[in-house]
Amino acid sequence: MTISRITDIAADPQNAAVVATGLTKRYGGVVALDGLDLSVPTGTVLGLLGPNGAGKTTAVSILTTLIAPDSGSARVAGVDVVAQPQRVRSLIGLSGQYAAVDEHLTATENLVMIGCLYGMRRKEALRRTNDLLERFRLTDSAHRPLKTFSGGMRRRIDLAGALLADPPVLFLDEPTTGLDPRSRGELWDVIRERVGAGTTVVLTTQYLEEADQLADEIVVIDHGRAIARGTSQELKRRIGGEHLDVHLARAEDLARVEAVLREVAIGAIRTETEEALISVPVAKGVEALGTVMAELTAQNVEIVDIGLRRPTLDDVFMELTGQKAQEVAS
Amino acid sequence: MSGMIRDALTIARRNLIRIGRVPEVMVFVVVQPLMFVLLFAYVFGGSIDIPGGNYREFLIAGIFAQTVVFGATFTASGLAEDVQKGLINRFRSLPMSRSAVVAGRTASDVVYNLLSIVIMSLAGFAVGWRIRGSILDAVIGYLLLLFFSYSFSWVMACLGLMVPTPEVVNNATFIVLFPLTFIANTFVPSDNLPGVLRTIAEWNPVSTLTHAVRVRFGNIPEGTPEPTSWPLQNATLYSLGFALLLIVIFAPIATRLYQRTGKR
Numbered sequence: 001m002t003i004s005r006i007t008d009i010a011a012d013p014q015n016a017a018v019v020a021t022g023l024t025k026r027y028g029g030v031v032a033l034d035g036l037d038l039s040v041p042t043g044t045v046l047g048l049l050g051p052n053g054a055g056k057t058t059a060v061s062i063l064t065t066l067i068a069p070d071s072g073s074a075r076v077a078g079v080d081v082v083a084q085p086q087r088v089r090s091l092i093g094l095s096g097q098y099a100a101v102d103e104h105l106t107a108t109e110n111l112v113m114i115g116c117l118y119g120m121r122r123k124e125a126l127r128r129t130n131d132l133l134e135r136f137r138l139t140d141s142a143h144r145p146l147k148t149f150s151g152g153m154r155r156r157i158d159l160a161g162a163l164l165a166d167p168p169v170l171f172l173d174e175p176t177t178g179l180d181p182r183s184r185g186e187l188w189d190v191i192r193e194r195v196g197a198g199t200t201v202v203l204t205t206q207y208l209e210e211a212d213q214l215a216d217e218i219v220v221i222d223h224g225r226a227i228a229r230g231t232s233q234e235l236k237r238r239i240g241g242e243h244l245d246v247h248l249a250r251a252e253d254l255a256r257v258e259a260v261l262r263e264v265a266i267g268a269i270r271t272e273t274e275e276a277l278i279s280v281p282v283a284k285g286v287e288a289l290g291t292v293m294a295e296l297t298a299q300n301v302e303i304v305d306i307g308l309r310r311p312t313l314d315d316v317f318m319e320l321t322g323q324k325a326q327e328v329a330s
Numbered sequence: 331m332s333g334m335i336r337d338a339l340t341i342a343r344r345n346l347i348r349i350g351r352v353p354e355v356m357v358f359v360v361v362q363p364l365m366f367v368l369l370f371a372y373v374f375g376g377s378i379d380i381p382g383g384n385y386r387e388f389l390i391a392g393i394f395a396q397t398v399v400f401g402a403t404f405t406a407s408g409l410a411e412d413v414q415k416g417l418i419n420r421f422r423s424l425p426m427s428r429s430a431v432v433a434g435r436t437a438s439d440v441v442y443n444l445l446s447i448v449i450m451s452l453a454g455f456a457v458g459w460r461i462r463g464s465i466l467d468a469v470i471g472y473l474l475l476l477f478f479s480y481s482f483s484w485v486m487a488c489l490g491l492m493v494p495t496p497e498v499v500n501n502a503t504f505i506v507l508f509p510l511t512f513i514a515n516t517f518v519p520s521d522n523l524p525g526v527l528r529t530i531a532e533w534n535p536v537s538t539l540t541h542a543v544r545v546r547f548g549n550i551p552e553g554t555p556e557p558t559s560w561p562l563q564n565a566t567l568y569s570l571g572f573a574l575l576l577i578v579i580f581a582p583i584a585t586r587l588y589q590r591t592g593k594r
């Protein structure tokens with residue numbers, strides 16, 4: 001079982017599988033990347049998190065040799081992406097932000113073609129195709145042209161294309177966008193499996209939960225530069241301990257409640273006017289909860305729900321960019 | 331090199347799978363050429379007289395030449411579509427030969443053109459066209475048509491990789507290809523054309539292609555004077571040389587463009 005064009009890299013945890021230094025890229029007046037540094041140890045998952053236009057796709061495009069950076073350099077498995085793009089291609093699998101499939105070909109035809117272009121024999125390509133189709137529960141649709149597929153099904157074929165040759169480094173640009181929860185979970189499992197076997201993964205995502213679930217390290221980027229990095233635990237710690245969420249019956253009360261919460265806040269207070277929700281990071285959770293409850297009851301504010309929760313990456317995002325992730329993503 | 335051929339065949343195979351599945355391909359490759367032969371044969375073939383000959387037979391080589399030249403535009407629209415659908419980017423991320431995508435496309439378009447020519451030949455035969463020369467000459471004539479269209483596909487490949495959307499291809503090519511195929515001896519003998527047009531027609535490679543094929547098919551009306559211009563006198567050589575030149579110039583350009591397309 002040899003794939004002539006896939007280069008093997010020894011799983012050497014000392015060495016970073018992906019290193020980028022000072023990547024910049026501008027499109028006319030738009031700065032897409034503004035000095036991005038990355039380092040992804042072999043066999044780990046890096047989550048690139050950022051709002052629309054942050055530069056995630058640009059970074060992935062440079063690392064996968066599709067575009068050249070204006071300055072800076074990057075290596076994949078020790079190979080320079082600008083100097084030796086063809087060698088880099090033998091080390092990577094890419095699933096871009098939008099499914100790149102031939103819609104007139106069947107699922108099998110698409111994947112076998114990709115396998116052949118990785119240098120596999122047809123038989124081997126077909127064997128792997130069948131395995132992956134089964135894995136993604138698409139065996140029944142294997143022989144239908146992709147134009148009859150739903151968006152999520154196409155997406156999974158595209159992902160299968162990235163996984164087909166079992167390359168040592170995977171780049172997945174928003175891999176689960178458009179997938180239903182079950183397919184998303186299955187993809188996570190596949191990724192975890194590959195990582196367990198030594199594969200390195202760079203994934204971009206707008207699903208904060210996804211970075212939390214999969215990534216060993218998260219780099220938050222905004223306007224083309226890293227604004228924070230660390231494990232999901234570290235990022236959460238930066239944001240403070242617990243969050244106190246208050247759901248009000250009437251949005252008119254928000255201003256009054258905000259004044260109360262300011263007393264216990266240790267970070268930015270976040271309000272969602274439409275839903276009459278207000279959220280704040282607090283130091284001593286239970287104590288703060290008691291204080292706030294007492295005060296709001298005294299002020300006769302009608303509360304639908306109040307509670308403490310662990311911070312999510314949403315909060316990280318809010319804290320770091322001053323924007324709410326979902327708002328930015330839509 | 332062998333890797334390049336293998337990859338090009340993989341790509342060509344993929345393009346050929348599409349023949350039966352994409353209705354537009356069928357229309358373009360089969361229906362349109364068929365319609366041309368029949369229309370020209372019945373509308374013009376019956377009403378235009380040329381001295382000493384059969385205009386229908388005279389026309390066939392012209393229609394073939396025009397069809398394969400237009401057939402080459404398929405290369406442009408196919409590649410432009412691949413760019414738009416993100417497939418080129420996918421290919422560019424794979425460890426495949428850098429010239430294989432375009433080479434595979436131009437190769438599969440030869441097959442498309444061959445199909446068109448077979449259809450047109452059958453239709454031509456049905457309306458009374460006959461090959462009156464030797465089989466060998468006829469085979470050379472057919473090969474010349476295919477090779478010319480193949481070379482033109484490389485020009486079209488460059489166009490396909492430069493345009494923003496596949497739709498632009500049609501507009502861009504029509505403006506160039508209609509004059510190219512009409513200011514020629516495709517449908518009327520170039521001797522009948524006035525002054526400058528005649529000179530253009532005589533040096534137009536579509537004319538020399540048509541003339542070469544016409545001669546090889548034995549479809550030159552009796553008593554037609556020998557051409558006076560050099561390109562037409564050496565029509566096979568001139569057409570072949572022109573085609574080779576196109577490949578030499580445009581194949582490297584197309585490969586370079588491929589490596590740069592699909593910025594996203």
Ligand SMILES: Nc1ncnc2c1ncn2[C@@H]1O[C@H](COP(=O)(O)OP(=O)(O)OP(=O)(O)O)[C@@H](O)[C@H]1O
Binds near residue numbers: 031033059593
């Ligand atoms: N080909 C291009 N031409 C012009 N501008 C571009 C091009 N590609 C990207 N940009 C710009 O560069 C910036 C970064 O884009 P990029 O696609 O990398 O963002 P992203 O983080 O992937 O966003 P999204 O979450 O929407 O996918 C944006 O401002 C975008 O408009």
Ligand SMILES: [Mg+2]
Binds near residue numbers: 056057058097173
């Ligand atoms: Mg993107």
